[in-house]
Amino acid sequence: MTKSKTPIWRSIQSSLTREIADGILVSGDKLPTEAELAIRFGVNRHTVRHALGAMAEDGLVHARRGAGVFVTGKPTDYPIGKRVRFHQNIRAAGQMPAKTRLQLATRRPSPREAKALQIEPDDQVHCYEGLSLADAVPIAIFRSIFPAERFPDLLEALDELDAVTAALKKCGLDDYTRISTRLTARLADATQAGHLRISQGAPILRSEGVNADSDGVPVEYGTTWFSGDRVTLTLRDDA
The missing domain is CATH 3.40.1410.10 (Chorismate lyase-like)
Incomplete structure (x- = not known):
C-alpha cells in the first residue's frame, strides 16, 4: 500500500515555521501576501490560506484585517x-x-x-x-x-x-x-x-x-x- 504524500499546505506551513524558528522571520514581521506566497510555492491562494490558518491555530501568526498576516512568536x-x-x-x-x-x-x-x-x-x-x-x-x-x-x-x-x-x-x-x-x-x-x-x-x-x-x-x-x-x-x- 503506497503511503500518502504530505499535503502541500503542510509543507508550506513547515517551511514558514522553520523560518520563524531560525529567526529569519521574527515577532512583529509581516508575512508576504497570499498572492506572493502562492507564487513562491507554486500553489493557489487557497492552499496558502490553509497553511496560514494552521499556523494561526499554532499561535505563530495572526491576521490583522486590512493589514496582512504577522508573526506572533516562534516554536x-x-x-x-x-x-x-x-x-x-x-x-x-x-x-x-x-x-x-x-x-x-x-x-x-x-x-x-x-x-x-x-x-x-x-x-x-x-x-x-x-x-x-x-x-x-x-x-x-x-x-x-x-x-x-x-x-x-x-x-x-x-x-x-x-x-x-x-x-x-x-x-x-x-x-x-x-x-x-x-x-x-x-x-x-x-x-x-x-x-x-x-x-x-x-x-x-x-x-x-x-x-x-x-x-x-x-x-x-x-x-x-x-x-x-x-x-x-x-x-x-x-x-
Whole structure:
C-alpha cells in the first residue's frame, strides 16, 4: 500500500515555521501576501490560506484585517538534559506554563514500564497523564510512571500540587536526573491530534526518558508526545 504524500499546505506551513524558528522571520514581521506566497510555492491562494490558518491555530501568526498576516512568536525552545523541568523550561522561553490533567491512577505496569523502572511485573505503578501548555497553547501530551511502592502517597501529592518535582519532593525525593532519553518521530493519531489541536497525521516527536535518584535507581519513566511545529527540542549536557 503506497503511503500518502504530505499535503502541500503542510509543507508550506513547515517551511514558514522553520523560518520563524531560525529567526529569519521574527515577532512583529509581516508575512508576504497570499498572492506572493502562492507564487513562491507554486500553489493557489487557497492552499496558502490553509497553511496560514494552521499556523494561526499554532499561535505563530495572526491576521490583522486590512493589514496582512504577522508573526506572533516562534516554536518553544525545550531543552532536554540531565534535569528536565517543564515549568522551568517554558518560563525560560518567556512563556507561561500550565498543565491540564487527563488521568491520575494506580495500576499494573506494562512490560516496557516495568523494565524501565526495574520493578517486577506484578508491582504497582502510579500513572500521571496530561497536557503541557505554553501561553495556553497545548504543546505536548505526557505520561509519567512512578513505582507505587516507593512513593505510596504520590497521587495525593500530584493531586494537590500538579507538578512532578514538587510532588516527588513532598514524598521525600529532593532531586533526580535524567539517565536516558530516546527520541522518535511519529504521526499524530486521532486522540493525540484532538488533544494537541492539530491535524491527524501531523508530525509529532516522542520522547522516552528515565529519571533516577542519586544512587541511579529509576524513579520515573516518562513518555512525551510533542507537537512537531510548536516545539524545538534541544539536547543539552547540563549538570
